[in-house]
Amino acid sequence: MPDESFAPGGLVYLDAQQLTPEDIDVTADDRVLVVGSSTIGATTDLAVARLARNVPVAPAYTW
Amino acid sequence: MRPRSRSVLVATLLATNVAASGVTADAIAPTVPYAADPTFGGGDGLVTVDLGGFDGCPPGFDSTQSTRCGIALQSDGRILAVATATGATLDLLVSRFLGDGTPDPSFGAGGSVVVDLGTDEKGPDIAIDSVGRIVVVGQSSAAGTSRSLVVRLLADGSLDPGFGAGGAVFVQVGNDDHGFARTVAIGAGDTITFGGMTAPSGFSFLVARLTSDGALDPTFGTGGIRVDSPQGGETTEATAMRPNGRIVAVGSSYLGSDTAMTFEVGVDGGLFASWGICRYRNVQVAGATTGGTYGVIIDPDGRTVAVGYSSVGLGSGRLFSVRLLPDSTIDPTFGTAGVVHLELGGPDAFSVATGVARGTDGACT
Numbered sequence: 021m022p023d024e025s026f027a028p029g030g031l032v033y034l035d036a037q038q039l040t041p042e043d044i045d046v047t048a049d050d051r052v053l054v055v056g057s058s059t060i061g062a063t064t065d066l067a068v069a070r071l072a073r074n075v076p077v078a079p080a081y082t083w
Numbered sequence: 084m085r086p087r088s089r090s091v092l093v094a095t096l097l098a099t100n101v102a103a104s105g106v107t108a109d110a111i112a113p114t115v116p117y118a119a120d121p122t123f124g125g126g127d128g129l130v131t132v133d134l135g136g137f138d139g140c141p142p143g144f145d146s147t148q149s150t151r152c153g154i155a156l157q158s159d160g161r162i163l164a165v166a167t168a169t170g171a172t173l174d175l176l177v178s179r180f181l182g183d184g185t186p187d188p189s190f191g192a193g194g195s196v197v198v199d200l201g202t203d204e205k206g207p208d209i210a211i212d213s214v215g216r217i218v219v220v221g222q223s224s225a226a227g228t229s230r231s232l233v234v235r236l237l238a239d240g241s242l243d244p245g246f247g248a249g250g251a252v253f254v255q256v257g258n259d260d261h262g263f264a265r266t267v268a269i270g271a272g273d274t275i276t277f278g279g280m281t282a283p284s285g286f287s288f289l290v291a292r293l294t295s296d297g298a299l300d301p302t303f304g305t306g307g308i309r310v311d312s313p314q315g316g317e318t319t320e321a322t323a324m325r326p327n328g329r330i331v332a333v334g335s336s337y338l339g340s341d342t343a344m345t346f347e348v349g350v351d352g353g354l355f356a357s358w359g360i361c362r363y364r365n366v367q368v369a370g371a372t373t374g375g376t377y378g379v380i381i382d383p384d385g386r387t388v389a390v391g392y393s394s395v396g397l398g399s400g401r402l403f404s405v406r407l408l409p410d411s412t413i414d415p416t417f418g419t420a421g422v423v424h425l426e427l428g429g430p431d432a433f434s435v436a437t438g439v440a441r442g443t444d445g446a447c448t
Binding site for chain 2 (some may be wrong): 039040043044047051054055063067069071
C-alpha cells in the first residue's frame with residue numbers, strides 16, 4: 021500500500037529539470053536519492069536529486 | 084511491534100510513441116514540483132555534472148545494450164554515481180559528491196573521473212567494496228563485439244593497478260556481439276559478482292564472479308561464468324545478494340509474455356534447485372502481453388521484491404512489483420495475490436520502474 025508518510029498517495033513526480041530517473045538509493049537518515057539524466061534542450065547532464073522527507077505536495081493517485 | 088516493510092521505487096513515465104521508439108524524451112508528468120531537499124545541491128535538491136557533451140544515462144530500454152546509470156552510497160555519506168560521457172568515444176563517467184551534493188574535490192578532477200579504455204564504454208551499475216574501492220560494471224563495445232566490463236577505482240578515483248589489467252577486466256563469451264554487465268554485488272572477500280547478458284548464440288542471462296584481484300573465480304560456474312537461457316531469450320537486469328552469498332537475479336524474457344523472470348544462483352554458480360519449474364520463477368500477469376523486471380531487493384525475511392512493468396500493448400505500461408517468498412513462491416500477503424500495479428498518466432502512458440531500494444524505518448525500508 022502507498023506510504024502516506026512519504027507523500028500523499030505515496031507518490032511524487034520528478035519533473036523538475038526534466039529529470040529522467042534510472043536508479044535510487046536511500047540515505048541513513050531516510051532521504052531518497054535518485055540518479056538519472058537531466059535534459060534541457062540539447063544538453064544532457066548526469067543528475068542526482070535528493071528528496072525531502074515527508075514530501076508535502078503531490079497529486080492524489082490511486083494504487 | 085514488528086517493523087513494517089517498505090520499499091521505494093523509481094520509475095520513468097514516457098509517452099507512448101517515445102517508449103515504442105526506445106528513445107527517452109521529456110517526462111509527461113503533471114507539473115507538480117517534486118519536494119526538493121533544500122539542504123542538497125545548493126537548495127534546489129539537484130546537482131548535475133556537465134562535461135560539455137552528453138553526460139548522462141544512455142536513453143532507451145534496448146535489450147541489447149547496457150542503458151542505465153547507477154548510484155551508491157559510501158558509509159561516510161558521500162554519494163557515487165556512474166553514467167556515460169561522450170567524447171571521441173563513449174566513456175565511463177564516475178562522479179562523487181559530498182553529503183550536501185557538492186562535488187567531492189578529493190575524487191578525480193573536481194569530483195569526476197572519465198574512464199576511456201579505447202572502446203565505447205557504458206556503466207550502468209556501481210558498488211563499493213569493504214575497503215572503499217569503487218567497482219563499476221558495464222559494457223565495452225567496438226567493431227561488432229560487445230563485452231562485459233568491470234572497472235575498479237581506488238578511493239581517489241584512480242584506476243586500481245591491482246585489479247585486472249590496469250584496473251579493468253573484460254569478459255566475453257564466444258563471439259559475442261551483445262554482451263554486457265548491468266548489475267553488480269560485492270561478496271565475501273571483496274569478490275565481484277555481476278549479471279548481464281551474453282549473446283554468442285541467442286540472448287542468454289549471464290552471471291559471473293571475479294576474485295578480488297579481477298580474475299574469473301574458478302569456483303563459480305564454469306570458469307567463473309554461469310550462462311543459461313531457459314526460453315532462449317533472457318537477460319539479467321538486477322541482482323541482490325543474500326547474507327549467505329547466494330545471488331537472486333531478476334530479468335526479462337523476450338520470447339514470452341512473462342513480466343518477471345527470477346532465479347537464484349548459489350555460491351558455486353549453480354541454480355538453486357527449489358526455485359520453481361526449471362529453477363526459474365516466471366511471473367505472468369493476467370492479460371499482460373509483455374513486461375520486464377529491472378530492480379530487486381531482498382528484505383530481512385528473505386523475501387524478494389522485484390519491480391518493473393507489465394503491459395497490455397505498447398500504450399499501457401504499468402508499474403509492476405511482485406514479492407516472492409524465500410522458496411520463490413509468490414507472496415499472497417503482498418498487494419493483490421503478490422502483485423502491485425500502479426497506472427500513471429492515463430491509457431496512453433507507459434511507465435517503467437527501473438530501480439528499487441530499501442528504506443530505513445526498521446528491518447526493511
